[in-house]
Amino acid sequence: MEKSRRRFLKVAGITALGVGAKPTWDVLASDSSHDASQPKVKKGDKALSAEQWAMVIDTRKFTSEEDLHPIIEACHKTHNVPDFLDEEHEDYKPANKRHEIKWIWPEEYKHAFPSLENHHVNDRVKALPFLVMCNHCENPACVKACPTKATFKRDDGIVLMDFHRCIGCRFCMAACPYGSRSFNFRDPRPYIKDRNPEFPTRMKGVVEKCNFCAERLAVGKMPACVEASNGAIAFGDLNDHESEVSKWLSENFTIRRKPGLGTGPALYYIV
Amino acid sequence: MPDQKQMYDKGKVVAGLVIFVVLITFPFWYNHLKAAPAPQLELTKKAQAAKNCVRSKDYMKAEHMQLLDVWRESVVRNGERVYVNEEGKEFNMSLTNTCLDCHSNKAEFCDRCHNYASVNPYCWDCHIDNPKEKK
Numbered sequence: 001m002e003k004s005r006r007r008f009l010k011v012a013g014i015t016a017l018g019v020g021a022k023p024t025w026d027v028l029a030s031d032s033s034h035d036a037s038q039p040k041v042k043k044g045d046k047a048l049s050a051e052q053w054a055m056v057i058d059t060r061k062f063t064s065e066e067d068l069h070p071i072i073e074a075c076h077k078t079h080n081v082p083d084f085l086d087e088e089h090e091d092y093k094p095a096n097k098r099h100e101i102k103w104i105w106p107e108e109y110k111h112a113f114p115s116l117e118n119h120h121v122n123d124r125v126k127a128l129p130f131l132v133m134c135n136h137c138e139n140p141a142c143v144k145a146c147p148t149k150a151t152f153k154r155d156d157g158i159v160l161m162d163f164h165r166c167i168g169c170r171f172c173m174a175a176c177p178y179g180s181r182s183f184n185f186r187d188p189r190p191y192i193k194d195r196n197p198e199f200p201t202r203m204k205g206v207v208e209k210c211n212f213c214a215e216r217l218a219v220g221k222m223p224a225c226v227e228a229s230n231g232a233i234a235f236g237d238l239n240d241h242e243s244e245v246s247k248w249l250s251e252n253f254t255i256r257r258k259p260g261l262g263t264g265p266a267l268y269y270i271v
Numbered sequence: 272m273p274d275q276k277q278m279y280d281k282g283k284v285v286a287g288l289v290i291f292v293v294l295i296t297f298p299f300w301y302n303h304l305k306a307a308p309a310p311q312l313e314l315t316k317k318a319q320a321a322k323n324c325v326r327s328k329d330y331m332k333a334e335h336m337q338l339l340d341v342w343r344e345s346v347v348r349n350g351e352r353v354y355v356n357e358e359g360k361e362f363n364m365s366l367t368n369t370c371l372d373c374h375s376n377k378a379e380f381c382d383r384c385h386n387y388a389s390v391n392p393y394c395w396d397c398h399i400d401n402p403k404e405k406k
Contacts, residue, residue, distance in 0.1 A: 039326070040355045041364070042346045047352075127347035154350060162347045163397065198368055218352050 046220030052157035052238035061232035072084040074228035104133040107239035134210040138264030145175035313379040
């Protein structure tokens with residue numbers, strides 16, 4: 001009687017051990033076998049890559065703000081940026097100015113380059129419209145300010161936003177010394193005239209900015225503004241000595257916005 | 272010892288018990304009676320021609336939200352935009368440009384099931400859900 005109870009307990013114990021170990025074993029076994037038929041993700045075959053993307057804008061090729069309009073429009077159309085200042089819109093109010101969303105816009109010299117401002121700039125530069133946008137800084141202040149890591153710096157130097165993580169706290173806007181970021185105070189959709197179905201819009205409550213056309217680089221295209229600039233903007237890898245930006249930089253004197261702040265803008269201007 | 276355990280007010284007690292049981296089980300049989308039939312999903316011509324989804328039907332049914340999460344993480348944060356499934360077929364990882372290219376009848380497909388399951392994805396605040404229409 002007693003012997004058989006001992007036997008029973010032993011067998012039951014070993015069985016329980018075996019049953020309990022099976023799921024663990026399965027997990028370990030499946031983890032170590034990487035078979036080829038697992039789904040994968042990869043970059044597209046035509047994707048462009050760089051160590052640090054950079055842009056050089058040759059402002060000598062612009063004379064008036066008119067010259068910048070096609071470039072701005074190309075960008076804003078590609079990315080479904082709303083135009084709250086469209087006076088033909090049925091709900092247009094002058095106060096819409098406060099809600100403006102800017103990815104790329106014209107700026108006067110004294111505002112774009114306040115730290116280089118001297119009272120006797122020549123007339124040409126004084127009148128020149130400067131095309132400004134996110135500088136995709138080497139040392140971006142916005143990335144440090146973001147509490148959710150919605151803004152981050154990619155390996156190729158692009159300072160990108162993950163709209164899915166943006167909580168709309170606007171710390172990044174306070175941190176950015178260039179005013180490159182805009183907050184969606186309202187639903188942008190009614191103010192997008194010809195929308196591009198391939199790119200998502202944004203919604204009320206998130207911040208947005210220029211993305212250096214990450215979605216176009218991924219399929220082998222140059223940024224929309226570069227394409228629309230008729231050769232006034234060069235784009236390429238700063239660390240590649242053969243690239244167009246490197247050539248322009250070695251042949252011309254260039255300036256960057258607010259260099260004293262140490263953010264290291266990746267946008268250079270030939271004046 | 273006959274009739275030692277007599278039940279007083281038998282009628283009232285039993286009636287009370289019946290009412291109690293009916294009330295306490297109300298949610299179950301009420302839901303059972305009005306349970307909506309599972310929705311009929313419609314596949315577009317394009318989807319029918321393709322025969323297969325990105326992954327198997329069972330996987331899609333149960334895991335499409337996880338798949339989409341992997342897609343957006345991969346696209347936005349890692350810059351990897353191409354998905355290769357088990358059969359080696361490649362897809363551009365895009366909600367609007369891929370899922371809704373085959374399932375362009377969002378109302379009769381995604382929405383019908385989501386309404387049934389009472390889920391309301393907020394993705395469409397940004398992602399365009401009627402790409403063919405010129406707003």
